Amino acid sequence: MDNNFTARRRRELMLAAFLATVAAIVPLFVKDVYAQNIMVLTLMYAALSQSWNILSGYCGQISLGHALYFGLGAYTTALLFTKFGVLPWFGMLGGGLISALIAMGLGYPCFRLRGHYFVIATIVIAEIALLLFQNWNWAGAALGIDIPVRGDSWLKFQFTRSKLPYFYFALVLACIAWFVTWWLEDSKWGYWWRAVKDNPDAAESLGVVVFNSKMGAAAVSAFLVAVGGSFYAQFVSYIDPESVMGFQFSLLMALPAVLGGIGTLWGPMLGAVILIPLTELTRSFIGGSGRGVDLIVYGSLIVLISLARPQGLVGLFSRQRKAVSP
Amino acid sequence: MTALLETRGVTQRFSGLVANSDVSISVGRGEIVGLIGPNGAGKSTMFNLIAGVMRPTEGSIWFDGEDVTRLPAAERCQRGIGRTFQVVKSFETMTVIDNVIVGALVRTTVMREARRKAHEVLEFCGLAARAEVPASELVPSEKRRLEVARALATEPKLLLLDEVLTGLTPVEAQTGVELVRRVRDTGVTVLMVEHVMEIVMPLVDRAIVLDLGKVLVEGKPADVVRNPKVITAYLGDRHAVSA
Amino acid sequence: MSLTAETIIQSLASGLLMGLLYGLIAVGLALIFGLMDVVNFAHGEFLMIAMYVTFFLFAFFAVDPLLAAPLVAASLFVFGAVVYLLIVRFAMRAKANAGMVQIFSTFGLAIVMRGLAQFFFTPDYRSITHSWLGGKTISVAGIFLPQPQLMGALVSIVAFAALYFFIHRTDFGRALEATREDNGAVALVGIDKNRVFALGWGLGAALVGLAGAIMAMFFYVYPDVGASFALIAYVTVALGGFGSVFGAFAGGIVVGLVEAVTALVLPPSLKSVGIYAVYLLVVFIRPRGLFGSM
Numbered sequence: 001m002d003n004n005f006t007a008r009r010r011r012e013l014m015l016a017a018f019l020a021t022v023a024a025i026v027p028l029f030v031k032d033v034y035a036q037n038i039m040v041l042t043l044m045y046a047a048l049s050q051s052w053n054i055l056s057g058y059c060g061q062i063s064l065g066h067a068l069y070f071g072l073g074a075y076t077t078a079l080l081f082t083k084f085g086v087l088p089w090f091g092m093l094g095g096g097l098i099s100a101l102i103a104m105g106l107g108y109p110c111f112r113l114r115g116h117y118f119v120i121a122t123i124v125i126a127e128i129a130l131l132l133f134q135n136w137n138w139a140g141a142a143l144g145i146d147i148p149v150r151g152d153s154w155l156k157f158q159f160t161r162s163k164l165p166y167f168y169f170a171l172v173l174a175c176i177a178w179f180v181t182w183w184l185e186d187s188k189w190g191y192w193w194r195a196v197k198d199n200p201d202a203a204e205s206l207g208v209v210v211f212n213s214k215m216g217a218a219a220v221s222a223f224l225v226a227v228g229g230s231f232y233a234q235f236v237s238y239i240d241p242e243s244v245m246g247f248q249f250s251l252l253m254a255l256p257a258v259l260g261g262i263g264t265l266w267g268p269m270l271g272a273v274i275l276i277p278l279t280e281l282t283r284s285f286i287g288g289s290g291r292g293v294d295l296i297v298y299g300s301l302i303v304l305i306s307l308a309r310p311q312g313l314v315g316l317f318s319r320q321r322k323a324v325s326p
Numbered sequence: 327m328t329a330l331l332e333t334r335g336v337t338q339r340f341s342g343l344v345a346n347s348d349v350s351i352s353v354g355r356g357e358i359v360g361l362i363g364p365n366g367a368g369k370s371t372m373f374n375l376i377a378g379v380m381r382p383t384e385g386s387i388w389f390d391g392e393d394v395t396r397l398p399a400a401e402r403c404q405r406g407i408g409r410t411f412q413v414v415k416s417f418e419t420m421t422v423i424d425n426v427i428v429g430a431l432v433r434t435t436v437m438r439e440a441r442r443k444a445h446e447v448l449e450f451c452g453l454a455a456r457a458e459v460p461a462s463e464l465v466p467s468e469k470r471r472l473e474v475a476r477a478l479a480t481e482p483k484l485l486l487l488d489e490v491l492t493g494l495t496p497v498e499a500q501t502g503v504e505l506v507r508r509v510r511d512t513g514v515t516v517l518m519v520e521h522v523m524e525i526v527m528p529l530v531d532r533a534i535v536l537d538l539g540k541v542l543v544e545g546k547p548a549d550v551v552r553n554p555k556v557i558t559a560y561l562g563d564r565h566a567v568s569a
Numbered sequence: 570m571s572l573t574a575e576t577i578i579q580s581l582a583s584g585l586l587m588g589l590l591y592g593l594i595a596v597g598l599a600l601i602f603g604l605m606d607v608v609n610f611a612h613g614e615f616l617m618i619a620m621y622v623t624f625f626l627f628a629f630f631a632v633d634p635l636l637a638a639p640l641v642a643a644s645l646f647v648f649g650a651v652v653y654l655l656i657v658r659f660a661m662r663a664k665a666n667a668g669m670v671q672i673f674s675t676f677g678l679a680i681v682m683r684g685l686a687q688f689f690f691t692p693d694y695r696s697i698t699h700s701w702l703g704g705k706t707i708s709v710a711g712i713f714l715p716q717p718q719l720m721g722a723l724v725s726i727v728a729f730a731a732l733y734f735f736i737h738r739t740d741f742g743r744a745l746e747a748t749r750e751d752n753g754a755v756a757l758v759g760i761d762k763n764r765v766f767a768l769g770w771g772l773g774a775a776l777v778g779l780a781g782a783i784m785a786m787f788f789y790v791y792p793d794v795g796a797s798f799a800l801i802a803y804v805t806v807a808l809g810g811f812g813s814v815f816g817a818f819a820g821g822i823v824v825g826l827v828e829a830v831t832a833l834v835l836p837p838s839l840k841s842v843g844i845y846a847v848y849l850l851v852v853f854i855r856p857r858g859l860f861g862s863m
Contacts, residue, residue, distance in 0.1 A: 005441070062668065109853040115668070116608050117852050120807045123800065124845040131842050188431045188440075195417055195428045202415035205377060207403035207432035207480055251676070258673050263419070292687025292792065299680030303656065306673040310663040 012182060012265065020175050027167055036163045040235065042276040043170035044228055049256035049268035050177035051224035056254065057263035058181075058190065059217035060197025061111070064250045065122030068129050069099040069222040071245030073229025075133065078145040078239055081156075088157040092230040096223040103222035104215050111214045126250060133241040144240025147233065157234045166235050173231060174269070177224055181265055184220075193217055197263070225253070252279075259305050261312025270314055275301075328391055330355045330515050331376065331407075331484055336385035338371050338539075345371040347539040348385070353484065358506065358516040360530035360547070362523070364560050367536040369519045370412065373488055376517070377409045378402040390483060404432060408482030410473035412489045412519075416461040423448060423457040425472055429479030444479055451475040451505060467498045474505065478514075485509060487518040491525050499525050527551060535559070572833060575711075580829040582712045588825015589722035592818045593780040594798060595805035596729065597649075597773030599817035602806065604769040607657060607671050611679035613799025615774050617686060619645050619781025620790045624695050627785075633701050635720065638782035642775040649774025650767040652678065657770065658763065679795070686792035695790040703786045717786035724779055729818050732776075736814070801841075804848045810861020819859060823847065 023043070027036060048070065056062045076098055077091030086094075110121050134142045149158045152165075159165045184190045192213045195203035200210050233239050256275050261267030278301070282294040305313070329352035338346040346368040353359045361369050375382050378399035386395045394402055408429075417425050426444040434440050448454045451471045456464065464472060470490055477485055491502045499522070506529060510516055520526040527533070527547040534544040537559040543550055550556055598612050609615075622641050626632040632640075656674060663670040697703060702716040736742040788794065805824050809816025824844050831843025852858060 062672070109849070112856050113852055114856065116602075116811060117807055117856060117858070119672070120803050121849060121852060124804060124848055127800065128842055128845045131839050135836065135839055186437055188435050188437075191424065191428050191431055194420055194424070198417035198419055199415045201379075202411065202417065202476075203428065204399040205403060205409050205411070206429045206476060207400050208428065209400045255673075258669055262669055291691070292684035295680050295684025296688065297684075299677045299682075299684055302677030302680065303674050304677075306670045306677060307656070307659045307663075310670040 009182075009186065016175070016178055016182070020171065023171055024168070027164055033163060036167060038277050038280050040163055040167050040170050041280065042272055043167070043174045044231065044235075045252065045256055045276050046269050046272035047170065047174040047177040048225055048228045048253045049260075049272055050174070050181055051221050051228070052253045053257045053262065053264075053268045054181060054184070054193075054224075055214075055217040055221035057257055057267070058184075058197065059193040059214060060263075061214055061217065062119050062254075063122040063221075064119055064247070064254060065124070065126030066221070066225055066253050067245050067247065067249035068126040069103065069225040070229035070232070070249055070253070071126075071129065071133070071239075071241070072099045072102065073226030074233040074239045074244040075139060075145070075229075076226070077230035078147055078233045079139060082145055082147060087155060088230060088234050089155075092227050095226040095230045099222040099226035100219040103218040107211075107215045107218045111211055123247065123250070126245060126247065130241050130245040133245060140240070142240065142242075144238060144243070147237040147239075149237050158237065166231075169231060173224075173228060178265075178269065180220065180224070185265060189213070189216055194263075255302065257312075258302075259312060261314035264312065264314050266317075267312045267314045270317075271312070274313070329353060330390055331517065332388040333372075333376065334386045334388065336372070336375060336382045336387065338368070338375060338380075339383045344539055346375070346382070346536075349536070349539070349541055350385075351534050351541060351544070353515060353517050355483075355515055356510065356513065357532060358510050358518070358530045360526045360533040361517060361519045361536065362521070362526065362533055363536035363542070366538070367559075368539040369536055370488065371539075372536065373409070373486055373519055377407060377486055403480055403482075406481070406483035407486065408477035408480045408484070409486035410470075410477055410488050410490055412492075414466070414469045414473055416464070416469055416472055416476075418462040419460070421458050421460055422453060422464065422472060425461050426475050426479045429476040432480045447475045447479045450478070450508070452501070467494055470494070470502070471505070474509075478509065482514060484515045484517060487516060489519055489521060491518075492521050503529050523551070577833065579712055580833050581826060582714060583718065584825045584827075584829025585822065586714065586718040586722040586825070587828065588822040589725040590718065590780060590783065590821070591798075591801055591805050591824050592821020593721065593725035593728055593783075594777055595802045595809070595821055596732065596814060596817040597776040598802055599806045599809065599811070599814050600732075600776070601770060601773040603812040603814065605661065605766055607661065608675070608803070608811075609657075609770075609773070610672060610675035610799075611652070611682060612777065612802055613795030613797075614679045614682040614686075615645060615649070615777045615795070616781045616784070616798055616802075617790075617792065617795035618648065618682065619778040620785045620788070620794060621686065621690060621695075622778075623782045623785035624697060624790045627697050627700070628695075634697060634703075634782050634786050635701055638724070638779055641782040642778040645778030645781070646771040646775040650771035652774075653767045653770035654763075658766070679799075683792050683795070690792065692792055696788075697785055697790075700786045715787065717783060720786075721780070721783040724783060725818075725821075728776060728779060729814075732814060801844065804844055808848050808851055808858055810858030813858070813860040816858060816860035823859075 026039065030036060052063070052066050073092070073095035076095030077088050080086035080091040080094060081088055106125060110118060113121055133139055139145065149160060152159045152161060192203065192208045195206065195208055196210050196213050204210055229244060232244065256271030257268040258271065259275050260269065260271030279298060282297050286293045286297065331353040333349055333351050336346055336349045337344070349372060361372065363369055374380055376387060378397055381395065386393055388394065389405055389407060392405070394405060397405070417428065423444050426447055427440050430440040430443040434443070445454065448457055451474055453468060453471055453475060456468060461472060474487070474490060487506070491499050494502060503525060506516060506518070518526070530547055532544065533547045533550045535542040535550060535556050542559060543553050543556055594616060598609060601607060601609050619641050622644055623634050623637050626637040626640065627634060656678060660670050660674040702720055705716045706713045707716055707719065801824060805820040806817050808823060809820025827843045827847045828840060832840050835842065
């Protein structure tokens with residue numbers, strides 16, 4: 001029985017390596033800049049959603065305020081670079097650590113809340129941060145921060161002539177997010193998280209320190225999302241509160257996971273690969289008229305998937321699933 | 327030899343209602359003790375107090391020579407108190423073996439160890455064949471056994487069984503009784519709350535009867551059953567206030 | 570703005586009126602949640618639709634919003650019931666990830682509704698230029714109260730009183746309560762759960778319809794208007810405590826007052842920070858809101 005298990009784990013790892021390799025080769029064939037842009041965003045959202053999934057999918061603490069960490073990551077990098085000349089690589093680390101600490105700090109009062117009270121608290125906290133940044137003059141207030149781009153540089157993590165370096169970075173980020181999830185899935189943390197999600201009282205009776213579990217999930221999740229935010233800042237080289245801390249980001253981090261399968265290993269990846277290109281394409285081809293058709297399509301998709309297949313699309317691809325819902 | 331578990335003058339009040347009043351009981355190592363009493367006697371509350379779900383209004387709880395009154399449930403589990411729930415609380419989205427692994431992880435962080443231990447416990451409880459099945463697909467009697475298996479995986483010194491034999495068919499109940507005996511044989515002390523007299527009395531070494539939150543009588547099962555006070559408590563006119 | 574006693578009282582008075590209106594917007598949400606444990610994440614869009622209906626009744630038939638209010642409420646009632654029957658009913662059947670399904674199915678609906686509004690009505694801002702109460706104020710003991718908001722507050726109070734009476738004194742209201750307590754058992758006494766839920770949604774929508782009719786008198790009407798009030802509505806309900814109709818009422822008043830006080834002290838763009846901070850403060854101390862039972 002243990003052999004089956006290790007075999008499955010190895011298969012998952014090999015599949016990931018295979019897919020990563022395929023993804024790495026794609027830009028060599030797809031040269032269109034617009035398409036490459038979509039690919040970068042897809043990978044970024046895959047990474048973000050996978051990270052969100054750790055807290056909200058595995059541990060069951062549904063957050064609709066994760067844009068907070070995304071924005072913190074973006075702003076930390078941008079501010080450190082423009083104000084103090086600190087390289088974005090350090091900014092990324094800094095942003096990640098700050099976000100992890102804040103996530104744990106917020107966890108202290110928030111994890112006492114259950115269900116909808118918790119979700120609303122996450123939304124509200126992100127909104128407060130957004131409003132504060134909009135009024136913080138040193139950080140650019142509503143006008144945001146412009147990151148000066150002067151030619152290509154890996155050191156400064158900025159590239160003008162090609163999107164490829166961004167693509168590969170996003171790919172690495174997605175792989176890291178996936179790998180962290182894979183690794184934690186078969187660890188004390190992974191088991192504790194799922195126990196907390198399913199039944200916190202029973203978990204406690206089995207020695208699980210519920211509060212610590214939630215904190216751990218929050219910290220890991222926030223760290224990874226913040227790194228994604230830092231990446232985004234470098235990718236678009238201009239950020240403002242609305243564009244990196246807005247509610248639509250929180251939603252967009254959650255949706256791929258919901259679509260693909262919340263609380264599963266592959267769900268967010270699958271969801272991102274389907275949802276992001278779809279969103280971008282509908283917005284470009286249909287949304288341009290400003291007549292809301294893209295919203296209609298987008299919204300209908302969400303309603304349909306959540307009603308028709310609440311466990312996500314990932315279940316369609318496997319016969320033997322470990323975390324199965326009835 | 328000190329008792330494994332001791333409650334000293336434990337009183338529990340819930341805004342006006344007294345669920346337990348000055349309850350002092352003890353459970354010795356290796357015993358199987360039955361906690362019985364009519365509805366509303368305060369058995370479940372006592373259980374939850376021992377397990378650490380809440381703190382008593384007054385009194386103290388001692389486990390293995392240590393005052394655990396202030397310890398939360400998770401830490402009591404680490405000290406060696408395991409419990410099952412009356413209304414089964416399995417982890418529905420996880421498989422049977424994953425449920426048990428959660429318990430095993432209290433004693434080891436090495437996953438291979440935890441899995442091996444979980445397999446052993448499932449074998450012991452007769453659920454090995456259902457290891458990879460999602461917990462949601464188990465039948466009620468299997469879910470009960472899963473509750474026990476999970477708690478056993480935490481390697482408890484004291485196992486609290488909350489009405490684990492209630493509502494089973496006679497055959498299932500017999501299997502359950504066998505399981506409890508085997509658990510004790512491995513060196514685990516058992517404190518069980520039960521309703522079904524015919525099943526519990528032959529099983530336990532000692533019975534403690536609660537009524538209206540107080541200890542009424544305790545002693546050997548055969549004596550307790552014949553005690554006139556106990557008979558009145560059960561047969562007399564009582565308004566059932568669920569504990 | 571100089572903080573004279575007069576300014577403060579003026580602010581608090583307006584805040585109170587707005588708060589009662591917030592309560593009216595929120596109570597529909599509280600009712601639905603109390604009935605079936607579902608948070609309608611399209612609630613803001615219900616408000617938006619109500620405002621549009623009011624606007625079009627004015628634009629095409631010259632019906633004053635005050636007169637239109639009952640009509641708007643009635644049409645929202647139908648709309649709410651339909652939403653339940655076509656979407657929410659299925660969302661509640663989900664056994665897997667039930668919470669997520671609820672959240673995202675109504676969220677998806679909200680997005681669709683906003684898209685439809687944009688499509689049919691264009692993103693242009695509309696406003697009702699000549700209503701009976703619009704733009705007028707009345708002076709009460711030296712305090713200037715805008716008439717639409719005052720009417721809104723009155724309507725809100727009446728609505729809450731009527732709701733209370735309805736829930737506690739009528740047969741249907743009792744059926745609503747019974748279904749809330751145990752929706753499995755009600756079938757045994759001949760109550761059709763689906764009918765009760767549909768009517769519950771209808772009622773909740775009708776209440777927000779009333780609020781929309783009033784608000785159309787002094788707010789711009791545009792596709793995204795619902796989004797601004799949605800969060801306030803959720804915070805109001807959560808603050809008051811999910812499952813408590815009275816909580817929505819109290820929560821609304823608190824929110825209105827806090828918003829007014831915040832506007833006095835902080836720059837206008839930070840107006841909402843006060844509300845959010847108070848919400849967090851309340852739930853950190855009372856994790857189930859002020860009067861919540863869930």
